[in-house]
Amino acid sequence: MAALARDRVSGATALARRAALLFRSAARDDGRGLGRWQQDLRALGEAVAAAQPAMGSVLTVVEMARRAAEGARTVGVGARAVRRAMDRYVRWQAGAVERAARRLPALLPRRATCLTLSSSEVVYRALLAARRRGRLARVVVAESRPGCEGVAVARRLAARGVPVSLIVDALAPAVAGEVDVVVLGADAVTRTAVWNKCGSLGVALAASAARRPTFVVTTGDRLLAPPLARRMALREAEPGAMLWRPPRGVRAIDRLFDATPLRLITLVVTEEGVMQPAAVMRRLARVHPLAAP
Numbered sequence: 001m002a003a004l005a006r007d008r009v010s011g012a013t014a015l016a017r018r019a020a021l022l023f024r025s026a027a028r029d030d031g032r033g034l035g036r037w038q039q040d041l042r043a044l045g046e047a048v049a050a051a052q053p054a055m056g057s058v059l060t061v062v063e064m065a066r067r068a069a070e071g072a073r074t075v076g077v078g079a080r081a082v083r084r085a086m087d088r089y090v091r092w093q094a095g096a097v098e099r100a101a102r103r104l105p106a107l108l109p110r111r112a113t114c115l116t117l118s119s120s121e122v123v124y125r126a127l128l129a130a131r132r133r134g135r136l137a138r139v140v141v142a143e144s145r146p147g148c149e150g151v152a153v154a155r156r157l158a159a160r161g162v163p164v165s166l167i168v169d170a171l172a173p174a175v176a177g178e179v180d181v182v183v184l185g186a187d188a189v190t191r192t193a194v195w196n197k198c199g200s201l202g203v204a205l206a207a208s209a210a211r212r213p214t215f216v217v218t219t220g221d222r223l224l225a226p227p228l229a230r231r232m233a234l235r236e237a238e239p240g241a242m243l244w245r246p247p248r249g250v251r252a253i254d255r256l257f258d259a260t261p262l263r264l265i266t267l268v269v270t271e272e273g274v275m276q277p278a279a280v281m282r283r284l285a286r287v288h289p290l291a292a293p
Helices: 002-006 011-024 034-051 056-070 075-105 122-133 151-158 169-176 202-209 277-282
Strands: 112-117 138-141 164-165 183-185 193-197 216-218 256-263 266-268 273-275
Touching: 002 112, 011 056, 011 075, 011 122, 011 138, 034 056, 034 075, 034 202, 056 075, 075 112, 075 122, 075 216, 075 266, 112 122, 112 151, 112 169, 112 202, 122 138, 122 151, 122 183, 122 216, 138 151, 138 169, 151 164, 164 169, 183 202, 193 202, 202 216, 202 256, 256 266
Parallel strands: 112 138, 112 183, 138 164, 183 216, 216 266
Antiparallel strands: 193 256, 266 273
């Protein structure tokens, strides 16, 4: 659990998979009574949600485990239900990432230059798919401080033959007007905003001002209906990642995530299809099927 809470580099896909495996391991019949077993699983869910409160897919996993456990009449039945739910999620996730990624190429102009930031597995695979289909000429990646995940993404793309330019974060808004499309991932999508790595809001604002489209490529487990969205939290990161010893009288502020108003997003792309912001709002008026009993 501590390792999950300390992780400031892994994307939502990897973190949600780790959360699912945590629940799978914890959901065992070890002689506890049903009430105590359910109480312990709820406590685990609260700890997992608190460890990554800006990750929509993690909150979806927590909700799936909770519902599987609450409906059980015995510990054995509950343990099997939670394990099945987590196994089903992990299998679904792998396919959903690929299906969402395959939708991006058709949306790009031919030989497009795209700007991205942070480390989204869905975006990474979508850009590779676009390159294979001849829709992608070049990618510009912002370094994505404080974790600098963008550097690793740039390295991965270059290793697959994609021409890449790596830029400092401060340049990203200016570059947004020089590319064809901004492509972002999402740690969560609510009825009002896209939650993603800090810097996403500035890039989306700049793209809107320059009349460039901003596409969000993600999976459906990160689309949160209001009951789950209310559990989201934007917390500050450790300021030492920015400035180890601030001068006297200076407070260092560091944030990992920001929230971009949905109105600044052109399209949200998931494994289910391509949606404009209004369609996302309608979609989130009902509970996500993955979170249903």
